[in-house]
Amino acid sequence: MNDFPLFPEQASSVSPLVDGLYLGLVAITGVVSLLIWIVIFYFAIKYRRRPDNELAQEQEPPAILEMTWTIVPLVIFIGIFIAGAWLFFRINALPANAIEIYATGRQWMWKFQHPTGQREINTLHVPVNRPVKITMASEDVIHSLWFPAFRVKADVLPNRFRTMWFEATKPGKYHIFCAEYCGTLHSGMIGSVIVMDAVAYQRWLAGGSEGSLASQGEKLFEKYACNTCHTSTSGARGPNLAGLYGKTRQLADGSSVVADENYIRESILNPQAKIAAGFAPVMPTFQGQVSEDDLIRLLAYVRTMGVEQPVATPVESPQSAIESTGAPAAPADGRAEAQPTSTTTPGNQE
């Protein structure tokens, strides 16, 4: 990067497309704007007020002119809409084989959790040339996770999971910014995404964790005593959760719902909202008792229940007790705000 860049690094599969559309728009609108400026100046000079034209010569405008500059811009604008919408669908079309990473935003830091159990603050390690899906929620206010080098951004909400994805195409270290104003240290809610080649990524993953996210979730499943009701035996007080994720579920009121991240989230925090058919509304709420991090772990566990192989777990990781915070929280670059220290890591709140 030189000192005066006009583009961020092109480091994801969609970056060249976004830049292409952007430059196309710059070209079209630049030409039109320039033409308008030239015409204004030309008219202003050629028809400047002189003694012989104190009053303008009136003429009726030809109707064809009005039609032209109504319809031609309309067609161009609709073309821009189509190009933008096509790209938007691409940016939102989640590939099937993505690595699942969970993110939590809170004033003022980003926490990332890997399926293999590593946890990071303000740093995210991802492999190159593999789609990465991020499932995220906020612990407090609205944040927005922005990877300028990947040209993707999504608001992180406090009341539900949202997902975004990218496929990094170039190893390197790039900015992570919070883009939605979130209070005092909004401009300090930054970090780095480190894109590694496959070998380096495997080595990094081997760096240790407290067991996979799902196995951490399994422990919580016992800790919160979920397993006393959600057993696989018939006549259990809670529904059997094995194989639940992604399935369509019949509800007591006759409607049905797809059991996705937000359904599971809601069923933990607000169990009375949707009652599974055939069960009594007896589950207590866990609102305020289960942290966002634990929700993510429970979700990871529920997703693996009844599945032979955990989905999208890239590698068996050694069961080391070291919590990985990745590379030192990086790009501070002379910034005044203090980075959150490891004493505030989520591991301490249990």
Add this chain to the structure above:
Amino acid sequence: MTSTTIDDAPFIEPSTRARRNYLNDEYGVLSWLLTKDHKRIAILYLFSVTIFFVVGGIFAFLMRLELLTPEGDMFTSDTYNKLFTLHGIVMIFFFLIPAIPAVMGNFILPIMLGAKDLAFPKLNLLSWYIYMIGGTLGVIVIITGGVDTGWTFYTPFSTQYSNTKVFLTTLGAFITGFSSILTGLNFLVTIHRMRAPGLTWYRLPLFVWSMYATSVVIMLATPVLAITLVLLMVERVLQVGIFDPALGGDPVLYQHMFWFYSHPAVYIMILPGMAVISECVAAFTRKKIFGYKFVAFSSLAIAFLGFLVWAHHMFVAGISVYAAMIFSFLTMLVAVPSAIKVFNWTATMYKASVSWQTPMLYVMGFIGLFTIGGVTGLFLGALGVDVHVHDSYFVVAHFHYIMVGGTIMAYMAGIHYWWPKITGRMYPEWWGRLSAMLVFVGFNLTFFPQFLVGYVGMPRRYHAYAPEFQVLNVLSTAGATVLAAGYLLPMIYLFWSLKFGRKAGTNPWGAVGLEWATTSPPPKENFHETPVVTWDAYDYPAFLKAMRETQHV
């Protein structure tokens, strides 16, 4: 009345009576504070909005100084957050929204219609007092510690997490909204009921059409803001769950409600600018506006479509892909009437008699800058690009091109254009041209680099930033200095001209319109006898003929 013809409708008073005007008709503070004269109320507004413009400008300048270096080293983060919040709130609620309607609309609109006053003069005075109550609350907030939510008051930050004066600020914005509503109501009724004989709808100046569209938007949108702010205050004070998920609310609902007002509010701010520009283009090209009906109806189209695009502020906020598509499409549609206006204004200059006086310089600046502001709106409306540039400095640059490059350029054009009518004095022309050039150069230097730094990745509302963004930020701060000089100059020479300016005649520009058919400054009742209109809007030969016949010169 119906038998009155142009020949016996005296527009100009004999010189002995011309000395009495709205300024010297009565004296004393109370004659101003209790006035029901739309012209005096306009002057009250002119003073008030100018003060808020200076205050908002100081906040902006302090921000630009902080952003000279990447480190957050001049203010604390909390102070910086308050600066951009107060800059936005002061400029939007206390300057841009009232500026053109309440100053120029109040002064000129009834005269353009040949009316003695607005339909409800007492409501008009009330609207100024309501505005001042809201503004006073704003000042109290500034003095007692400020507010740090951003002018958008996004929940749940504003209702649960901010420890600043959110309640007082939203109460101030809530109250000020009623002043807008009263002004809009007054304009609508006046335009419908109080046009002079012969002044049919298609003879109305385009200023009136655009103000009509503005008033419709004000009447329909502002109550939604009021509701939204009340809900916000209720949640913050009484902890009733509406937007905060911890209380069972939905934070994105707030964004829908807020933008349902605040996107139309953008048109409340720019439509009056377009109103002024149409008048100035006609006056300084001495020509009929090209495609009068297209320009008139494009204002109404903007007012209508402006209500259907609010969620384009929320493409990455968690709305569905299909909802985003619909709002993106509608956003493209709303760009068309703005394009029509730009093309028609430009075409009006063809074979015209183009003056290079100060208002026309601002007009040319407006058309050029509004064009850039408009086309960059297409970037933001194009979904795939918006995902990257949303909430970046690209957005900041875009709306400043519309609001500052558009509305404030138009405001400056209008102030210079109607200054002789308002005060009876001419401003110094060369100083005017100099300030117009300074504003144009300073503006571009301030805001063009922000498009670039936004695309590179600088988020908005950042107190400190990555070092690679510095060059563009330094350019921007340098531009802000020039821009500040461009705005300070008119405050000095316009004030100077009150005493030393050349006396303006009835029609110093040789322009068309009823306001140029009465003396400068106008008498208290605007016209001594109700004028009768026999000419189409901007029909120079017919207007001049009517004037010659009535003035017997």
